[in-house]
Amino acid sequence: MPVSADPAAIAQPTVPRLPALSWARVVIRLSAMVGWLLMCVPTYYAARLLRLPIHVPRMFLAGIGRIAGARIATKGSPAPAPVALIANHVSWLDIPALARARGAAFIAHDGLSAHPVLRWLCEMNGTTFIARHDRAGVAGQVDQMRAALATHPVVTLFPEGTTSDGRGLLPFKSSLLSALDPAPAGTTIQPVLLNYGPGSAEVAWVGTEHGVHNFLKILGRAGRLPIVVHYLPPLEGSSLASRKAMTAAAQAALGAALAR
Template identity: 30%
Template sequence: MIRFVLVIACVVPLTLALLPLHILALRYGWRIQRSIPHLYHRIVCRLIGVRIRQVGRRSGTGPVLILANHVSWLDICVISAMAPVSFVAKSEVAGWPVFGALAKWQRTVFIDRQARHRTGAATAEIGTRLKAGEAIVLFAEGTSSDGSRVLPFRSALIGAVHHALGDDSDTTVGVQPMAVTYTGFGGLPIGRELRDRVAWYGDAELIPHFIGLLSAGAIDVTVSWGEPILHTSDRKAIARDAETSVRRMCEAARRAGMQGAIAPRPGVAAPQAGAQFEPA
């Protein structure tokens, strides 16, 4: 609990310091509106004790729809610490205390899953944002999991890519899979018995989970970038290919995490070829 209090004592002033500038940036359309959340979450990850290991890289610098798995509310901090992005979230998130406000300030696109007729408007907004050159993260499972498996990817909102293209042949929107895999908690490798300490899913209450995670001390996570998916007119094929890629990357990250835990030398194991540790 002491660690939790110390983390909050640092995060609150940080939030209050950056928030006025960010609100002004949103109001007047300043370009730093994308970089402020990126900086904010890098600092927050450091304060929490999140250690990010990156495998691969984002392909290019143009607009991209990132299809990721979803394990915890901490995914938002981790992914935002990697790159300036916006997210797609269920409409209920907008009403959450604190978290809802932070989501709005990061220009999250909210989806009302109970009203299918509104999905088209959300898809159009995603497409417009992509066409403007943004990176949008879609948690393609549609919900969070326990972290031990990847749920089937849903294809409905992938149609936003096609909307972004429209009749403009000069606009190229990429689709790239991303896998978020938590491999260490409190200095221990994450097995099934520790996954619930990180994963936030089902009926788990947010506040107790939030306090427990911030009190952990050290959380290791691997963020893996997959190969870009070729643009096709079949959104179901895109979802299927992305799901396969994310599942493979999660399995590889878990194996690497376990091997690092038993490596016969102090410190963390040497990263795989192409891997890089991010000082988030």
Template identity: 30%
Template sequence: MIWRIIFFILITVPGLIAIVTFQTIYLWLKWPNWHFFPHLAHKLVCFNLGLKVRQIGQPARDKPTLLVCNHISWLDIPAVGATAPVSFVAKSEVGRWPIVGFLANLQKTIYVDRQRKTDTGRVTDEMSERMSSGQPVLLFAEGTSDIGLHVLPFRSALVGSAQTAMKDGAISELYIQPMTIAYTHLNGLPISRAERSKIAWVGDMGVEDNIGDILSSGTKSVTIMFGEPILFSRDEDRKLVTKKAEQAVRDMLVAINRQTALPTAHQGAH
């Protein structure tokens, strides 16, 4: 743990400061491919935290895409950020968390204020703007986190927001792409149920406690898998589509954790 803290202070912090500086200038000039510097930042954080990321499949491109995913830990953010140029949808509190909020802001996260029902319109507009520009938006659809052995029921409300954008004419078509995050090994050995508490963020655990566990837990292996996108029409039942995506995420998670035959992964264009 000591060397990770030293590395964080001497390498990661100066590196992130430089990346933020370049990213700020890049966004101010409105240049394309804004995700280059955040990608470097997430790679640096993953290295510092001992996080080894394995990617299976690809995020859909060139069409408006909403990625729906399970959620296990705040480590999901750097793991995904080091893999794909996505924008996250997260609760507004995330932006105020140490380290986590910094990484989320760098990834142009769309924040949802759960206390304000009138916030839905703004979130819908931001999601449609990102997706219509060809940038995938990622939703942790369970609404909370789990230890990584199960997939909790997906909430269809924000999937419905994306559908609203279609009905309003902001986007003409939409794909829902299932995506799975699975933490598989700790220090090179298959992770046990008890050891998952060193990674997962569940219950009333504080962010500082969780960061401490992660810093002291050694090398962690995570698999991120992208399933086949589901075409989502403007008149389709959002609950049925959300349920279909939920089952696809569950099938991928079970197969990765049990090391059995994997479902079909998405390999490129729609």
């Protein structure tokens, strides 16, 4: 599910109309996901109990993406941690892709926190929930995001605020970059393009499509889905002068890369 999706879209489940063969793929992939979850959860808690480095959430998300058909490739040079990634947002597969490529934690809309299972899974990966529409609580949200940046070496923000069709960008919201103004000492800010190529229109979650419908539609599709995680040059100089400068620079960089 997109981390910044409208919670109302998640709260009203529906059953999509899919061909019989697509439903067979859904059953197979969903069963594999449940089995993978049952394998990862005990490992996660065992690592916590033994106070070992916990890489299970990254492994779990990477496995979920692979089961769904995603095949992740990278392009460009990832900046060394600590780094804040500014990414475009196309699908819930963005999360497994970035977790697989960089082990990223995420800034998510707090609508997801109302769903116990989703909240539990998100918190395992260090997700920070913010109330995107609560303007009165902006200061607290900034503190939350700064705490996430201090705790996790790689954090991802989706400044579009919701998912696009993957062929263009929605206007970036500079308020979502408030925690980076100024950026914590030593933190690099790097735009990263999630490129689904010709498959973007097929998997993107846009408009009034229900979240469950999108999830099942992706599980029911045939073949593999290539996703390129393209690291762009980190922001520097005047691009870091303010959150609005960062927003404009990141959107311009991502837009130019997407146009290519």
